[in-house]
Amino acid sequence: MNNGRFSISMHILTLLEKSPNEVLSSDYLAGSININPVLVRKEIINLRKHGLVASKEGKSGGSYLARPAKEILLSDVYEAVRQNSILGQNKNKPNPKCIVGKQIDEHLNNLSNEVEDAMIKKLSKTTLADFSKKFN
Amino acid sequence: MNNGRFSISMHILTLLEKSPNEVLSSDYLAGSININPVLVRKEIINLRKHGLVASKEGKSGGSYLARPAKEILLSDVYEAVRQNSILGQNKNKPNPKCIVGKQIDEHLNNLSNEVEDAMIKKLSKTTLADFSKKFN
DNA sequence: CTAAACTGTAACAAATTTTATTACAATAAA
DNA sequence: TTTATTGTAATAAAATTTGTTACAGTTTAG
Numbered sequence: 001m002n003n004g005r006f007s008i009s010m011h012i013l014t015l016l017e018k019s020p021n022e023v024l025s026s027d028y029l030a031g032s033i034n035i036n037p038v039l040v041r042k043e044i045i046n047l048r049k050h051g052l053v054a055s056k057e058g059k060s061g062g063s064y065l066a067r068p069a070k071e072i073l074l075s076d077v078y079e080a081v082r083q084n085s086i087l088g089q090n091k092n093k094p095n096p097k098c099i100v101g102k103q104i105d106e107h108l109n110n111l112s113n114e115v116e117d118a119m120i121k122k123l124s125k126t127t128l129a130d131f132s133k134k135f136n
Numbered sequence: 137m138n139n140g141r142f143s144i145s146m147h148i149l150t151l152l153e154k155s156p157n158e159v160l161s162s163d164y165l166a167g168s169i170n171i172n173p174v175l176v177r178k179e180i181i182n183l184r185k186h187g188l189v190a191s192k193e194g195k196s197g198g199s200y201l202a203r204p205a206k207e208i209l210l211s212d213v214y215e216a217v218r219q220n221s222i223l224g225q226n227k228n229k230p231n232p233k234c235i236v237g238k239q240i241d242e243h244l245n246n247l248s249n250e251v252e253d254a255m256i257k258k259l260s261k262t263t264l265a266d267f268s269k270k271f272n
Numbered sequence: 273c274t275a276a277a278c279t280g281t282a283a284c285a286a287a288t289t290t291t292a293t294t295a296c297a298a299t300a301a302a
Numbered sequence: 303t304t305t306a307t308t309g310t311a312a313t314a315a316a317a318t319t320t321g322t323t324a325c326a327g328t329t330t331a332g
Contacts, residue, residue, distance in 0.1 A: 058329025
């Protein structure tokens with residue numbers, strides 16, 4: 001359940017924060033991240049859907065932050081890219097005839113949610129502006 | 137990068153806790169989890185390496201908890217199966233000519249470590265005995 | 273007003289990771 | 303001494319992630 005989407009999104013957002021009043025193209029962003037521009041565009045679509053970036057089509061188009069970096073929490077970024085249970089899960093259905101198999105998915109999900117809450121709480125303490133300040 | 141290893145390990149450990157004074161075979165465990173017995177054996181090797189279970193070879197062999205369930209923290213389980221950065225990472229090297237690309241891996245790693253510490257702290261508050269009690 | 277530089281999106285391909293399978297030697301109890 | 307089991311390797315299959323190509327649609331710059 002862990003892929004590179006959080007890190008790609010953070011990279012995109014940090015670049016956008018570093019160039020306010022400008023729109024950055026997917027090609028430029030891809031060049032810094034060192035991935036394919038189409039992946040950048042897909043990730044931007046997701047970030048836009050979550051209200052973090054905005055884009056301009058056409059010539060000299062590109063993307064920019066949809067709101068001030070001070071108002072973007074790292075937990076917002078996490079939630080935008082989150083897909084599966086943080087602790088992972090077995091793909092197969094456990095045996096329902098077994099007392100443990102019957103209930104384990106439910107109990108592991110509860111646990112996963114608690115753990116994820118702790119993570120999100122931690123991430124919500126840092127803004128994109130804070131993160132971006134670390135670069136110099 | 138999220139796989140099912142934490143959930144498989146938790147399932148194994150819970151089953152072992154539910155049958156104290158017994159050794160359980162990989163076939164039996166696999167039947168409850170609904171995965172291949174070889175995967176169970178591999179996971180058990182890992183849990184053993186981390187001091188959580190012990191095994192007996194030969195006929196009527198199998199596995200059992202290496203220490204009381206009250207003394208096994210869920211953070212111990214997490215640490216036993218942990219492999220990559222919890223927030224994921226880009227496989228490619230970011231562009232070192234870009235001020236952001238040059239430093240982002242370091243900053244994301246720091247962030248990931250902080251977040252993981254919060255998770256581990258949370259997980260350390262529950263023991264295997266606590267978890268197992270939820271099943272009835 | 274049209275060519276150029278973009279985004280948006282689909283379709284597909286390649287690479288990587290995860291999970292499953294088969295096979296069998298080593299071990300130990302029944 | 304047969305049988306049930308672990309340990310382990312080798313390989314295959316499936317799933318997921320990442321990359322590529324292609325092109326229609328949009329907008330601005332010249």
